[in-house]
Amino acid sequence: MKNKKIPEITIMRLSTYSRILNESLEKGEKIISSKGISTLTGVSPDQVRKDLAYFGEFGVRGIGYNIEELKYNISKIIGTNRNWKIAIAGIGHLGGSLVTYPGFLARGFIMAGIFDVKNIGEKYGDLYVEHIDNFEKIAKEVGFDLGIIVVPREVAQNVADIMIKSGIKAILNFAPVMLEVPEHVEIKNIDLSMFLEILSYYMSLKHNEI
Amino acid sequence: MKNKKIPEITIMRLSTYSRILNESLEKGEKIISSKGISTLTGVSPDQVRKDLAYFGEFGVRGIGYNIEELKYNISKIIGTNRNWKIAIAGIGHLGGSLVTYPGFLARGFIMAGIFDVKNIGEKYGDLYVEHIDNFEKIAKEVGFDLGIIVVPREVAQNVADIMIKSGIKAILNFAPVMLEVPEHVEIKNIDLSMFLEILSYYMSLKHNEI
DNA sequence: CCATGTGAACGATTTCACAGCA
DNA sequence: TGCTGTGAAATCGTTCACATGG
Structure with missing residues (x-):
């Protein structure tokens, strides 16, 4: 949730999630589960959910994450929605x-x-x-x-x-x-x-x- | 001590210690304390000693570490005494x-x-x-x-x-x-x-x- | 039923505090 | 005395297990 100190390794993993979300989007996919992210990154599904939970609730129970939306949220978190x-x-x-x-x-x-x-x-x-x-x-x-x-x-x-x-x-x-x-x-x-x-x-x- | 799994971050820090030991040697220094290593690397003195303690007892109580010797021991640990x-x-x-x-x-x-x-x-x-x-x-x-x-x-x-x-x-x-x-x-x-x-x-x- | 979100348990790492020794 | 080496305590991160809700 909000207002807790976030470990840097979480930010590194978010960066990785962001990269593979792009790749999934390019393949035309729409939805991905924490299990799916796990397969593509080597990070455990629990870890994926915990990492995201630091910043909000981005998924839908029983379904998974909307890729486009999650990508947008992650880029807002790590600040790559701006052009440094x-x-x-x-x-x-x-x-x-x-x-x-x-x-x-x-x-x-x-x-x-x-x-x-x-x-x-x-x-x-x-x-x-x-x-x-x-x-x-x-x-x-x-x-x-x-x-x-x-x-x-x-x-x-x-x-x-x-x-x-x-x-x-x-x-x-x-x-x-x-x-x-x-x-x-x-x-x-x-x-x-x-x-x-x-x-x-x-x-x-x-x-x-x- | 021996036979415990070593965290990778310890190896990364050993690599840093090794680098600054070289620099100290070049300056003609002979002895360094964990506090001295701390100043040059930003790693806490306790951490420095714990990192080294995984592999042996390289220092002298009340004195510190012989730089040449410590450098040799670290290079043996991380394998840079060979030429890969x-x-x-x-x-x-x-x-x-x-x-x-x-x-x-x-x-x-x-x-x-x-x-x-x-x-x-x-x-x-x-x-x-x-x-x-x-x-x-x-x-x-x-x-x-x-x-x-x-x-x-x-x-x-x-x-x-x-x-x-x-x-x-x-x-x-x-x-x-x-x-x-x-x-x-x-x-x-x-x-x-x-x-x-x-x-x-x-x-x-x-x-x-x- | 399925996958998320999350406290609780666990495991790993760092810091503390001090005993041991030159 | 000064600095290392090291158990014990504290902190931090991961995994587990399950309640929650579409």
Whole structure:
């Protein structure tokens, strides 16, 4: 129900439900049950219902969920009914690939500015690389909501500070450092190596068991 | 202690500890306390000690942890003391950027094969793009441990099946689908859009509070 | 009858508090 | 004394079981 703190993992699962609802819609389906969602996502039906119950009653007893409606409600919950504007800093290999990452646009995120300290003026999609020193000025014009940091770890905090000063509300950080941000800024750190290391751990575990 | 099931989040934190231990070593430090690790990672000191306690007693009471030693022990735990060989499938923007991702090599992962259905023969680093149809043959020669899937979601399961048939032990999947894999294969799914959606959720939360 | 919504039971993880030892 | 290692308590998340209502 309302007014309870929601675990982040619930939000992650909602994001997954949202994705598979789109796929079901594309297949022309209209109704789905928690069991159906479970099959497509690997999440237990109970869990699916509990996750949704945090936010309201979206289903019909004995029937299931109207897919279109549930999709709409989830997008309202996670905020993807708006079109957040993204600024990305760091156009190395990874950064460059994120600029054109099809998944972002598909979920309603708009790439609205790209920044670096070199290759200024180079074109990506329909944006040109701007110098990071112009971030604040351009942010005033464009109004970025969310920043993605893909710069070397030594300069990541600097870039974060610039973004925050310019009014960015959330940061997705791919640099392997813990960035210091004020209370009112949301931050999510992603270290891609970490995922390989988790797999490494499981592989070692098995190997050592034998 | 030994022989208890370890939560995956503990492994993720070990990976972080490992990273900051490297940084401390580079700065010439020798000893670190759980409090020091806490400062550098944002994990509580209690949590740090509990995480390490799953695997043994690595510290000295009243003193702290020898950094070099702890780093060695963690790398033994998560298996990064070995050099896992990686095959990557899908050399689009994201895939291409992962081939040369500096973080992977830095943590002991070796990019050992790259595969696609087009751009065959193109050079990345010191590897050439091979056709995915030759995966099994090349896997026999090279002995890949771990596969990274960065292909469109429609063909991701196919690619996974090929990798598994060729003896791959773990898969990191960037395609937004739940892949079916046998019990003995480890899989980790990453949907980059999900991270943006989590941030979107927190931004909406705040906006709606006002 | 069927699938949702939800308290209650359970299980897992984190925090607390302190004993143990250099 | 200072910091680790660890049971016990508290918190958090998941699963169970069933009442509810179309």
